[in-house]
Amino acid sequence: MSVTTTTVVQSLSLETEPLSQSHKPQDTFATGGYPFPGIPHFDDLYKKRQWQLEHMAAAFRVFARKGYTEGTAGHISVRDPVEPNTFWINPFGEHFGMLKASDMVRINEEGQVVGGNRVAVNTAGFRIHGAIHKARPDINAACHTHSPHGKAWATFGRPLDIISQDTCTFRGIQAVYSDFGGIVLEDDESERIAKALGEHNRVAILQNHGILTAGATVDEAAYLFTLMERSCEIQLLVEGTGLPKNYVGDKEAEYTAKVNQDPETLYIEFQPDFNYEVWKSNGELSKTYEL
Numbered sequence: 001m002s003v004t005t006t007t008v009v010q011s012l013s014l015e016t017e018p019l020s021q022s023h024k025p026q027d028t029f030a031t032g033g034y035p036f037p038g039i040p041h042f043d044d045l046y047k048k049r050q051w052q053l054e055h056m057a058a059a060f061r062v063f064a065r066k067g068y069t070e071g072t073a074g075h076i077s078v079r080d081p082v083e084p085n086t087f088w089i090n091p092f093g094e095h096f097g098m099l100k101a102s103d104m105v106r107i108n109e110e111g112q113v114v115g116g117n118r119v120a121v122n123t124a125g126f127r128i129h130g131a132i133h134k135a136r137p138d139i140n141a142a143c144h145t146h147s148p149h150g151k152a153w154a155t156f157g158r159p160l161d162i163i164s165q166d167t168c169t170f171r172g173i174q175a176v177y178s179d180f181g182g183i184v185l186e187d188d189e190s191e192r193i194a195k196a197l198g199e200h201n202r203v204a205i206l207q208n209h210g211i212l213t214a215g216a217t218v219d220e221a222a223y224l225f226t227l228m229e230r231s232c233e234i235q236l237l238v239e240g241t242g243l244p245k246n247y248v249g250d251k252e253a254e255y256t257a258k259v260n261q262d263p264e265t266l267y268i269e270f271q272p273d274f275n276y277e278v279w280k281s282n283g284e285l286s287k288t289y290e291l
Contacts, residue, residue, distance in 0.1 A: 036271075038264045039217060048081045050288060052218060053088060053101035056141075057285040058277040059222035059270075060090060063145060064097030065277075066226060074145030075125030078218050079133055080106060080115075087133050092120045101288040109134060127190035132214060135194040139202075141218035143225040150211035153232035157207035160231050162248045163238065167231050168256035169224070175201040180208040202261075203228055216263045219270035226273070 030036050042048035056078050068074060074096065077089045088104045090096075106115035111126045113119070125144075132142050153160070157178045160167050177196035197204050197214070203224055204212045211228050215221035238245060248256070259265060277285060 036268060039219075039267050042081075045081045050101065052078050052081065053104050053288065054278075054286045055274060056088065056104060056218045057099050057101045058274045059143070059218055060096040060099040061277040061281070061285060062222060062226065062273045063143075063147075064095065066147075066229070068145040068147040068229070069096050070146040072122060073124075075122055075129060076143045076218065076222070077125070077129035077133065077141065078104075079140040083114075085109060086114055087129065088116065089121050089125055089129060091117055092122050100285050124190075128193055128212070131190035131194040132197060135191075136197065136199075136214070138216070139214045140216050141221040142212065142214040143218075143221045144206075144210065144212040145225070146210050147225075147229045147232075149233035149236060150205075150229050151209070152236055154205050154207055154210055157205070159205060160228070160235055161245060162253050163245055164231070164234065164248070165256060166227055166234075168248055168253045169227060169260040170203055170231070171253050171257040171261075173200065173202045173261065175204045176207065177204055177209075178207045180206070215266060217267050219274065220263055220266040223266050223270035223273075227269075 040051065042051065056076055059076055063069070063074070063076075072093050075090055077087045080086045080088060086106050086108045088106050090099060091103055091105050094103060103117050105113055105117050105119060105121050107121060107126060107130075108114050109130055111121075111123075111130070113121070128144060129142050132139060157176055159174045159176055160170055162168055162171055175196050175198055177193055179192065193204070193206065193212070197212075202214050202221075206212060211225070211232065213221050213224035213228060215224060
């Protein structure tokens with residue numbers, strides 16, 4: 001099967017002043033009082049593992065609340081900080097809205113369950129996420145579901161247009177995989193998807209399939225997914241009017257992208273949803289056992 005991929009990369013000179021290396025996103029978006037906490041640092045990798053699993057469980061519950069569930073389809077994966085050649089993924093057939101940290105399954109590159117909840121996982125999920133984690137050591141988390149608007153926009157095999165402040169976030173980091181090869185049950189298709197994602201992209205439109213996002217934290221990947229799904233909805237609404245579109249200017253788009261794409265910024269953007277799910281679950285999503 002021939003592989004046709006489109007990677008959207010825009011490289012333009014920026015005339016505005018660059019952000020200071022010491023400048024933190026928390027300082028940009030919040031003023032006064034104690035600083036908003038960013039990505040925590042862990043000396044104990046087992047504590048980092050538990051932290052990741054709690055945020056992973058919350059991400060699934062956010063996806064359930066936003067209507068991204070569809071049968072057994074959809075998965076989130078997180079690279080294990082203790083054994084980085086393994087990763088965590090959701091159990092097969094469990095509803096996103098019920099998942100807890102203790103429900104997650106740790107598997108190796110061969111798809112063998114090596115830790116956590118020792119149950120079956122989605123074959124397509126293992127193959128897609130396994131290929132991405134193997135190809136991109138910088139990616140610690142990835143999200144893919146059959147969300148309605150992402151699936152609808154993916155039929156066009158086109159990147160999102162930079163028509164809003166939100167879509168500036170995807171400037172230069174979105175790819176299009178335009179060779180749908182059916183349900184991902186073989187390595188060839190998953191490897192092509194990983195190749196389409198490229199060396200630096202963090203979001204991908206999988207033609208006739210849906211959308212996929214990735215990041216340094218599960219919070220980043222999950223927020224990018226919710227933003228992309230909403231942006232696909234907005235683009236479909238805009239396309240439906242038939243009116244000419246006004247695009248964000250190149251200079252403004254690049255400046256906004258520099259701020260919006262920062263991993264700390266994307267992590268912080270997910271925290272309202274994370275905190276809501278923790279509150280809503282009365283702490284249940286954090287339940288775990290010996291990992």
